[in-house]
Amino acid sequence: MSLNKVIACLKGIGLKPKVDDFQNRLVIQKAIYLLKLKGIDPGFDYNLYVRGPYSPDLTKEVYDHKSAVEELKTSTRLSNAEAGMVGEFKELFSDFKPSILEVAATYAFFAFERKQDPITALQNVKRMKSFYSGAQIAVGVSKAKEFLFKPSEKQLADMKEEARAWQDASLKSMQG
Amino acid sequence: MNSDFLSLIRESEALNSDVFSLIRLLLLSSIASVGKDGVTYRELKAALGVSDGALFTNLSVLEKMGYVSSEEISLEGKKLKSYRITQEGLLAWERIRNWLKKFVECGGEKQ
Numbered sequence: 198m199s200l201n202k203v204i205a206c207l208k209g210i211g212l213k214p215k216v217d218d219f220q221n222r223l224v225i226q227k228a229i230y231l232l233k234l235k236g237i238d239p240g241f242d243y244n245l246y247v248r249g250p251y252s253p254d255l256t257k258e259v260y261d262h263k264s265a266v267e268e269l270k271t272s273t274r275l276s277n278a279e280a281g282m283v284g285e286f287k288e289l290f291s292d293f294k295p296s297i298l299e300v301a302a303t304y305a306f307f308a309f310e311r312k313q314d315p316i317t318a319l320q321n322v323k324r325m326k327s328f329y330s331g332a333q334i335a336v337g338v339s340k341a342k343e344f345l346f347k348p349s350e351k352q353l354a355d356m357k358e359e360a361r362a363w364q365d366a367s368l369k370s371m372q373g
Numbered sequence: 374m375n376s377d378f379l380s381l382i383r384e385s386e387a388l389n390s391d392v393f394s395l396i397r398l399l400l401l402s403s404i405a406s407v408g409k410d411g412v413t414y415r416e417l418k419a420a421l422g423v424s425d426g427a428l429f430t431n432l433s434v435l436e437k438m439g440y441v442s443s444e445e446i447s448l449e450g451k452k453l454k455s456y457r458i459t460q461e462g463l464l465a466w467e468r469i470r471n472w473l474k475k476f477v478e479c480g481g482e483k484q
Binding site for chain 2: 219220222223226246247251253260294295296326327
């Protein structure tokens, strides 16, 4: 487990956490989980708890090294690829809204880790996060998909085909 | 009657039988699992799918037992009630978990 890597990620996304703040701890948990699914793995195991995907070990480490976390002290440098992923995260979740991160991480757990179909994953999110509005759930799910969705070869080919059809239609309408 | 069974009965005397209801066990387990972070009332309600009446009553009982403590926290500008396991609650939960494991193992062979 590497708390150094976690801190490097927090630094990269521009979060200056206060460990005693509930909201900040929640943001750390969810951000690190989403980055883990994206491909940056500091080695903390996550499982489904009452709060959705959660790592008790990460919480323990964050408390045990409170000053390093708050001062963003780390000896780890992210690789270019990792920095790119952190950049994508920052762009997409720039306001660090806990509600959106909670929904996104919970949807990601069901859809991308448990490989549930999108409808089942959404139903599970709605059940676990029933205190959030439909709009908050929709935004969180959409951001999770945008951040983590990797199209298969076939899906890429289908998308290209679809885009080509639209492009052709638009060219024809311009010509005619 | 084997000695495991006798130790099971002996150890059961050290348990707090007031915790042995499904909802209280689920609450203790859920709150203990997030340790210092604590868990909000609304998260417990959504995840466990229980009514406000049942949730409030049982959380109050666990709080009176000294197994959980509550505090007000702020999340996205909202004031929420959050519950944390106490040291006493954690010890009780560990004792119960270990006893339940023994209880299951001591269930005997299939007839």
